[in-house]
Amino acid sequence: MRPSIWFLASMAGSCLAQGDLVGLLSSQTDLSTLLELVGLVDGLAETLSAASNITIFAPTNEAFAKVPRDEPEGAAIENRNETIAIAALLANHVFKGVYPSDVITNVPTFAQTLLNSSYVTATQPFSNITSGAYNGLVKNGDDVCVLSGEETISTVTQADIKLGEGITIHKIDTVLSFGPPLQLFTYRAGYRAMNAALEAADLGFDVGLSGPDQKGLNISDFTIFIPTDAAFDSIGSVLESANLETLQEVLKFHIIPNNVIFSPSLGNVTVPSLQGDNLTFTVLPDGSAWVNNAKITFPNSILFNCVAHVIDTVLAPGEFDRSSLKPSASAAERLSFPSASSVAVLPFTSVAFEGDTMTYTSTPHLLQTIAAVATSRPKVNGTSSTPPLATYTGFAVSLSLDTSATMVMAVAIGVAALLV
Structure with a gap:
């Protein structure tokens, strides 16, 4: 049984039941590649079922053609026989809920897709988010954009194509990337100091450090705060003298388990960390977001099993009094370890996937200037922001998916942990 294939087949088939997706794609000459990829999923035509309230972001032929073939998305497109990879790629373009273009604002909304943890294979971690990977939706001037993994920005080129009662389709100019x-x-x-610190700490679980063939992917659905290299450098003297237990406690304080929290949901609340002490969030009238005394400088990086927020100081375990926050102070003046000083070389060495070149272009301007929070929002409300026009309610028939007690419990924990 290949659950991800049947899952996608049911998804795509459900669209047909409401309005003939294949017929619509056939009528759009710029969607012929998408039509071909959908047709490669075994049993697609035979698994028609009714879906309710989904949004499909449909890459054009040009979008598929420009994906580098050495990236996971490009490999799925190039290797037409890699059915699971194709299924994962397409599932990442199907959002739960109806999102017409007129509900998208300049504060990003992060919506879940049908790309869930059943797509993690021995060679490629497509997603390890239990109930569906996230992508973002945001207005950029007059354009509607989709934010996905690897800092990818896709622009909607044709919006609000209706198919049946509960399907909305938007054409996009760039294929969405996996986290x-x-x-x-x-x-x-x-960010390499955090990479090295996590490797050195040996936390006892895999947070995505050891490569896609690592069998210990036993943590998912979490939020992590990543101090910059400059933040680690500023407390180098503390790190030099820290024992393993201290390092583990500090790093666990940067993780929120069982909850994927994006910045538009933040407010003036406290949330328990993996270490046990509470993290204190603050949203200021100027739109800046803070965790304890650290400013979130780059929010909402979509990873394959979590969301990451970059911060400008390393957090120290312990309770934090929000009234002591000094937002006008520099990062150096807000150190959680006040007696710390920098050192010539940190006591860590970073690691990498063997053979990976690790080349990255500069961060797109939109991601550097996008609003982190809605300043009128009084408190955290879980994982997202603007609700869809219509809520995803699943499929009319049972799907052949892993619904073990473990998965159900993980979902239940995530829901129970929503910040309200």
Whole structure:
């Protein structure tokens, strides 16, 4: 049984039941590649079932053609016989809920897709988010954009194509990317100290550091705060003298388990960390977001099993009094370890996937300037922001998916942990 294939087949077939997706794609000459890929999923035509309230982001032929073939998305397109990879790629373009273009604002909405943890294979971690990987939706001037992994921005070129009662389709100019493992994300310039610290700490679980063939992917659905290299450098003297237990406690304080929290949901609340002490969030009238005394400088990086927020200081376990926050102070003046000083070389060495070149272009301007929070929002409300026009309610027939007690419990824990 290949659950991801049947899952996607049911998804695509459900669209046909409401309005003939294949017929619509056949009528659009710029969607012929998408039509071909959908047709490669075994049993697609035979598994028609009714879906309710989904949004499909349909890459054009040009979008598929420009994907580098050495990336996971490009490999799925190039290797037409890699059915699971194709299924994962397409599932990442199907959002739960109806999102017409007129509900998207300049504060990003992060919506879940049909790409769930059943797509993780021995060679490629497509997603390890239990109930569906996230992508973002945001207004950029007059354009509607989709934010996905690897800092990918896709622009809607034709919006609001209706198919049946509950299907909305938007054409996009760029294929959505899978979220990378945490190791790949933290190997880029500016974040490598966190990469090395996580490797050195040996936390007892895999947070995405050891490569896609690692069998210990036993943590998912979490939020992590990543101090910059400059933040680690500023407390180098503390790190030099820290024992393993201290390092583990500090790093666990940067993780929120069982909850994927994007910045538009943040407010003035406290949330328990994996270490046990509470993290204190603050949203200021200027739109800045803070965790304890650290400013979130780059929010909402979509990874394959979590969301990451970059911060400008290393957090120290312990309770934090929000009234002591000094937002006008520099990062150096807000150190959680006030007696710390920098050192010539940190006591860590970073690691990487063997053979990976780790080349990254500069961060797109939109991601550097996008609103992190809605300033009128009073408190955290879980994982997302603007609700869809219509809520995804699943499929009319049972799907051949892994619904083991473990998966059900993980979903239940995530729901119970929503911040309200």
